[in-house]
Amino acid sequence: MMEQVERKTWKKRFEFLKDPKFFKVLILGQVLSLCITGTNVTTTKLGMSYDFAAPTTQTFLKKRLIFPDSASLTVIYNSYAIYKRGIRGWLLQFRRRALYYFILGAIDVEGNYFVVKAYQYTSLLSAMLLNCWSTPVCMILSFFFMKIRYRWVQYVGVLIALGGMGMLIASDIMEGKNYAALDAVKGDLFCLLGATLYGFSNVGEELMARKHPIYEVIGMFTFFATIINFVQLMILERNEFASLSSNPEAVGLVIVYTVCMCVLYSLAPVMFRLGSAVLYNLSLLTSNFYGLIFGIGLFGYHITIMYPFAYCVIILGIGIYHIFPTPEPAIGTFDKETAVRERAELMHGRQQLPESSTTTSDLEQQQQQNDVDEVVSEQVTISK
Template identity: 25%
Template structure:
């Protein structure tokens, strides 16, 4: 067998698959950092999911908005499409985070897999994406791997939460909004400029977050105790030492809150920066399948910070998800070359919007 010839034929496909898998796991790990910092804030008594998203959208708007303004280019997609995508993204974040207040973490994680089903339906209907039996098999293997993690975490009961039905409803609604956001972003990023997509989505999310914070979260922000509580005993001999003061500040709830907010914003910035790359090269389905490993990365983080032991099922689960991702991404490459995917019909609505915008500009100049 000619190894060089085989590698020359299949080398690009293998490198592409490995890169997609690596990028998906980077995004998954970043998402687990977001979950960790969010749970840390919840343990500190901070219940402000919209405010957390606000700082992420603000950072994205400042960085990518500056690049977009520097380019001085006009929008290639009408602004209200981005407003709809940003609105859906904010609602998904809010509903899923809010579900933890009413339902168990096991139920939320299981129902969060509904995003994959919604994405498959939406991409099939709006994008004309064709899925093979092997792709469905790969997706099923990924979900089975996550099921092992939940089995290990849940034990016998798993906890039901205070109002599980309400919490589960929030999760299902949130996954639908996430799917709408992912598919909308995939449509835009595959045909238009990535910087424009991130900028307009961030600005839209920022505006929606501001409006909803003013309506829904003012009491939650007011209830947060921001005082560092470091100088309540100025005569204390311990606090007279500069090192002890610094140590007291580091271990204070105030510093933990600030660090968690900053960590969430940084992780969120990386998350929304990397996501368009994966959506452009692959699609929303592989993106959501890759996110299934975020729970396992969260376990790694808990081991590092809290020295927790890991059940053997986690290793089996990680392997299953990896196998499912390989099966799905390898089959997806074969389908990408199908004429139905490349004929541009799935982008007809957005292309018509762009042509209308250009005609409007011509009419204005005349």
């Protein structure tokens, strides 16, 4: 009798393998990992072939997507927010949450800057190891700020996934890829600081994505990040930015980098809703495996037997993380009820605006209709 109960319990523990949400999270995580791979490959190519090392310039360009119509993440998502909420609704969300998004954008910009800068000073091995620090940072912050209570199996899954990352690093050592450090202490401190800021940025973005529409989160977040990036670029990297236009091939690589980061920043909030910031960081651990595949043709890398095993170990760690039901944050996630509550809070602030030719009741009716359309469209997008 006891055996049947225990067998049934273990069967339930693996029911996540039948859950479409698990595979959505798994596939989405690998798409994001491929985007990170694209940024890593283009950054490496720019440094090796064109001696171009300008982390702020690259980060600025990723916030301002280079398409023929000069579109950008900031323009796209804020324009959509104005379409959904009207100019008054957009100004109200700007007024009520601008400070938070400004801090979030600043954290992300500086996190990107210090991580990219760290590769100029520390060894490849140290940078790869220290970048893993963002995962435990996410777990610690999620524990305190979103009241997530992890089970022991989640910790085991994270350790196994990080162990797979360790196998990738060991393989790189065997291949002699660990270049010497110019200033190890400075580079390691940069990398630790950048990874810590990444953790804060990821958890902060997850927190907002679970409370507000995705178009608001990305639009407001990138609005401030673009401004901060531009100011920092003009102060620190004016010469690199000016010389970039004289090298068409380098411009092409930066465009690829930009497209990858645009996709990454558009899909990351969806990942935060379906999964979490922790799963986001675990999924990105496989980027080194994809980087090797591209590196074979571009940089003459050689594959070792440890790489496919390490990839499987990382995926196994992500699977083990799901054996027990993954912990949900106390704040819940964005659904119809959350959207209605968020809209009500916005409308409460709207009543404080000056009177205009449009009546408050008309605005409320329009916003309620937009609310229904917004929830339906977001649920359809996530289900796909």
